[in-house]
């Protein structure tokens with residue numbers, strides 16, 4: 001092996017990769033990940049202390065969030081000229097060790113700086129989408145992008161399939177609203193701290209229509225967020241797995257991130273709607289009634305166009321590098 005290929009990963013590059021990875025979306029902005037570095041490897045670990053006990057007992061959303069961070073890390077490392085070789089679940093005896101990246105110097109990817117910009121721009125914009133329909137082909141293309149990462153992504157374009165999905169989304173929201181532990185958990189992660197959780201400002205839209213039904217966050221006072229219910233023009237993509245296990249969840253997270261970055265680059269907005277999967281009853285119904293047994297639903301997302309020229313949203317914060325990265 002040549003000298004260059006064994007070159008140690010510079011600390012500045014390591015920092016940029018992990019910083020980029022922390023820009024990933026995570027359920028309630030819990031950022032349930034840890035990174036452990038050696039000279040040329042970077043391990044991704046789930047942080048079960050950040051799992052949501054009431055709504056995510058199995059850790060599905062936790063691992064999907066980590067999968068999104070894993071994809072972000074791969075995008076950033078490749079853009080910076082350190083394309084990683086990834087081993088998922090390298091040690092079956094350590095289930096929290098989700099992936100190991102081996103980083104070797106290469107050439108920066110073409111379009112790398114645009115990709116880095118897209119990582120910075122991506123965010124969850126829950127304001128009502130415009131009524132411009134998202135063409136089925138666009139939704140299908142996004143599903144195909146997610147599928148390239150080893151997950152199954154299904155674009156729900158059939159009217160009766162969408163109708164059943166919408167009914168279950170509302171049912172899940174109602175069921176969770178009646179569970180005090182789930183309601184308290186969501187409250188705990190709102191305006192939680194300067195480094196994690198969802199600031200109510202991030203739920204605030206500048207152009208709103210009063211009275212719209214909302215699903216998650218609908219009971220949050222002093223926000224004018226609206227429009228979380230699914231509209232006719234919205235695209236719906238559901239990420240699913242052959243199994244409902246950590247390997248499928250991690251892949252779903254990578255697919256979610258790939259799809260979301262592609263959507264952001266193409267001017268589309270993505271909003272996850274995870275309650276329908278979090279609730280056991282609606283998850284089972286979704287599997288049979290919407291997916292017809294095709295797979296286990298892991299995360300549902302809504303896709304649409306945001307109005308041009310809207311003001312920027314308050315961005316969600318992130319934990320500092322020192323809290324998430326362990327150096328040798």
Ligand SMILES: Cc1cc2nc3c(=O)[nH]c(=O)nc-3n(C[C@H](O)[C@H](O)[C@H](O)COP(=O)(O)O)c2cc1C
Pocket residue numbers: 023024025026027028029061062064065068122123124125126197198216271272273274275299316
């Ligand atoms: C697995 C997962 C589930 C999520 N579920 C929801 C949801 O049900 N409703 C919602 O409005 N946002 C949901 N989100 C979006 C997060 O709240 C968001 O990613 C986080 O607050 C960080 O903000 P950002 O995406 O703007 O960076 C989810 C994200 C992930 C990764």
